[in-house]
Amino acid sequence: MEKSQEQGSNVHLRYAVDEAPSHGLTLGLSLQVVTLVLTGIILTPIIVLNAARHPQGLEWAIFAALTVSGIATVLQARPIGPVGAGYPLYMGTSGAFIGVAVAAVAAGGLPLLGSLVVASSLVQFFFSARLSLFRRLITPTVGGTVILLLAVTVFPIATDLLAQVPEGMPPGAAGGPLTAVTTFAAITLISIYARGAARLWAPLAGILAGSVVAVPAGMLDFAPVREAAWFGLPASSWPGLDLSFDARFFGLLVPFVIVTIIGAIETYGDAIAIQRVAHRTPRPVDFKVVQRALNADGVGNLLSGLAGTVPNTTYSSSISIADLTGVAARRVALAGGLIIVLTAFVPKLPALLQAVPDPVAGAYLFIVIVLLFRQGVRMVTTGGFGYEKGLIVCISFWVGLGFQYGVLFADHLPQWSRGVLDNGMAAGGLMAMALTLLVSLKQRSHRDVLEPNVRSLSKLRAPLDAAAIRAGWDETATNRLQLAGEEAFLYLLERQEESGPRPIRVAVRPVDDVLQIEFVSGPDSANLEERLRDLGEDHEVLEDVGPRLLRHMAREVRHDQFYDLDVLTVTVDTRPLA
Numbered sequence: 001m002e003k004s005q006e007q008g009s010n011v012h013l014r015y016a017v018d019e020a021p022s023h024g025l026t027l028g029l030s031l032q033v034v035t036l037v038l039t040g041i042i043l044t045p046i047i048v049l050n051a052a053r054h055p056q057g058l059e060w061a062i063f064a065a066l067t068v069s070g071i072a073t074v075l076q077a078r079p080i081g082p083v084g085a086g087y088p089l090y091m092g093t094s095g096a097f098i099g100v101a102v103a104a105v106a107a108g109g110l111p112l113l114g115s116l117v118v119a120s121s122l123v124q125f126f127f128s129a130r131l132s133l134f135r136r137l138i139t140p141t142v143g144g145t146v147i148l149l150l151a152v153t154v155f156p157i158a159t160d161l162l163a164q165v166p167e168g169m170p171p172g173a174a175g176g177p178l179t180a181v182t183t184f185a186a187i188t189l190i191s192i193y194a195r196g197a198a199r200l201w202a203p204l205a206g207i208l209a210g211s212v213v214a215v216p217a218g219m220l221d222f223a224p225v226r227e228a229a230w231f232g233l234p235a236s237s238w239p240g241l242d243l244s245f246d247a248r249f250f251g252l253l254v255p256f257v258i259v260t261i262i263g264a265i266e267t268y269g270d271a272i273a274i275q276r277v278a279h280r281t282p283r284p285v286d287f288k289v290v291q292r293a294l295n296a297d298g299v300g301n302l303l304s305g306l307a308g309t310v311p312n313t314t315y316s317s318s319i320s321i322a323d324l325t326g327v328a329a330r331r332v333a334l335a336g337g338l339i340i341v342l343t344a345f346v347p348k349l350p351a352l353l354q355a356v357p358d359p360v361a362g363a364y365l366f367i368v369i370v371l372l373f374r375q376g377v378r379m380v381t382t383g384g385f386g387y388e389k390g391l392i393v394c395i396s397f398w399v400g401l402g403f404q405y406g407v408l409f410a411d412h413l414p415q416w417s418r419g420v421l422d423n424g425m426a427a428g429g430l431m432a433m434a435l436t437l438l439v440s441l442k443q444r445s446h447r448d449v450l451e452p453n454v455r456s457l458s459k460l461r462a463p464l465d466a467a468a469i470r471a472g473w474d475e476t477a478t479n480r481l482q483l484a485g486e487e488a489f490l491y492l493l494e495r496q497e498e499s500g501p502r503p504i505r506v507a508v509r510p511v512d513d514v515l516q517i518e519f520v521s522g523p524d525s526a527n528l529e530e531r532l533r534d535l536g537e538d539h540e541v542l543e544d545v546g547p548r549l550l551r552h553m554a555r556e557v558r559h560d561q562f563y564d565l566d567v568l569t570v571t572v573d574t575r576p577l578a
Contacts, residue, residue: 014326017087017278021329029327030335037092037315037336038343039204041069042353044093045310047361051098051157052105057308059234059350061110064307065093066344072300072312073337076293077330082563085293087274088322088333091300094263094313095368099153099425100255101310107252110308111242115249117305118241120256124298127264128291132562142436143265144379145393146258146429149400151373153425158369161362179219183210183363203364207353210360219357229347239308255426260301262429263313266375267297270314277319278328284529287562316375392435400428452493452501460489460506467508467515477574484553485517487546488528488570494546495524511571514555519568528568529559 015021021029045061072091075084104113127134162180187206194202242249271293272285293314301311322328343349380393404424448463450456464485468478485506492504502522509516532551535544550557556571 015329041092060236062350063234064309070340077333083295110239114308120260121301128294140379142432145432147376149425158365164358180359180363258429396432400424403427487550514573
């Protein structure tokens with residue numbers, strides 16, 4: 001596992017996260033990024049309100065979505081205390097919420113939507129605060145399964161939009177299918193054949209192509225665009241919140257909470273990925289950054305609910321943009337967030353996208369569904385697709401699908417459960433969590449609590465010996481496991497001399513053909529994984545003897561640091577020592 005610092009360096013990075021590009025480059029790149037993300041930010045509330053047959057308040061919903069997305073982007077770039085990643089993570093309205101948001105608006109308008117978003121956003125703060133606890137339950141397998149079901153639940157909304165034609169046109173007119181096919185073909189072809197940053201423009205190019213075809217078909221009305229002011233506030237006002245907390249609220253609350261958790265998992269992944277592309281040299285993932293990113297996402301959702309608009313999330317294109325352009329400076333995201341806020345006061349922009357015909361919006365949403373499904377497949381196959389993971393995904397997916405279409409015990413469900421279980425995403429998500437819990441209980445290993453002193457080394461040897469015997473390891477491999485565990489424990493003792501003594505929990509579990517020793521201790525400022533990476537070959541032999549031995553004995557060392565605790569995982573195998 002020994003590598004030089006240069007081996008994994010990011011040679012294509014022009015500006016790292018802490019560096020400041022010129023003002024001209026900052027402005028130019030931030031304008032390009034804003035052009036890319038505006039489409040998604042504005043179209044999502046348009047799709048939600050049109051699908052719910054609730055056009056009232058659309059101007060306000062778009063204005064609020066732009067304002068909140070810009071503020072949340074600024075917050076991610078420039079943290080305030082424990083809120084904000086400190087990385088260029090662009091925020092925008094979440095396509096994952098389209099299905100549940102349509103149901104909420106149809107049931108109670110924007111006030112009910114706002115109340116549900118506010119209530120579900122509080123779960124995100126709890127998830128962030130206890131991220132170390134939930135890391136084993138809210139897994140990529142659970143998140144991916146729910147995203148697969150999200151695509152299924154949103155699909156009927158896309159097909160309804162594809163079938164819409166303007167008033168006065170015959171239902172069988174070819175204009176609708178032609179504009180939809182043009183949009184879909186343009187996005188697909190650009191996504192397949194374009195290279196690098198050009199792929200990011202595929203959705204906008206597809207919408208433009210479909211709209212151009214819609215002009216001769218008589219499906220594009222530019223009158224609202226001409227009438228819209230260049231600068232100003234929306235004509236509609238804040239819709240308020242629905243505080244009645246009736247059956248509509250509680251029936252939709254669980255689906256909203258589940259989608260919020262899935263959005264948090266997406267932010268979790270984005271916050272990890274942006275750390276990997278925003279530095280010149282590789283460094284361990286800082287999970288405190290992930291927690292701060294989740295808090296900023298939660299603040300964005302809370303503000304969205306209070307403002308009466310659809311929730312937001314981090315855009316995964318943030319990673320693509322930084323990787324493709326070589327500019328990961330937070331300064332660019334800060335400028336981009338401010339520009340997004342300013343666009344909220346330019347009514348012509350949302351009016352332009354409001355003029356987009358429904359079939360074009362439907363084709364765009366169809367692509368969003370495809371990308372959601374792709375994201376779900378990628379998440380559930382992370383780290384392989386073994387027997388148990390396959391059972392969790394397949395059972396949960398088909399159970400969710402059955403409840404979504406009302407073919408599983410529809411006549412036997414208690415009335416209080418109908419609001420939750422009638423939603424396939426909620427039913428499938430709950431099933432995935434339950435199955436994940438059952439699997440984790442089966443794999444649960446015995447935990448020992450060790451006092452932070454050298455005398456505990458004798459207690460540490462017992463679980464290590466027992467695990468090696470169960471795995472059938474020989475004496476040489478067992479001694480290696482013992483040495484790796486002892487050196488990791490001694491490192492934690494050394495660090496506790498600075499941070500104060502706290503008990504250390506240790507567990508040993510088999511994972512495929514290796515054994516993992518997991519130490520859970522109090523939070524620490526130093527990172528062992530980074531220290532091992534920085535060990536050079538030109539040091540004196542007697543310097544850092546313990547870490548050098550650990551690096552030699554272990555196949556992998558991971559040091560995950562959260563605000564409430566640290567998790568040090570040492571993986572040992574039976575390969576011969578070099």
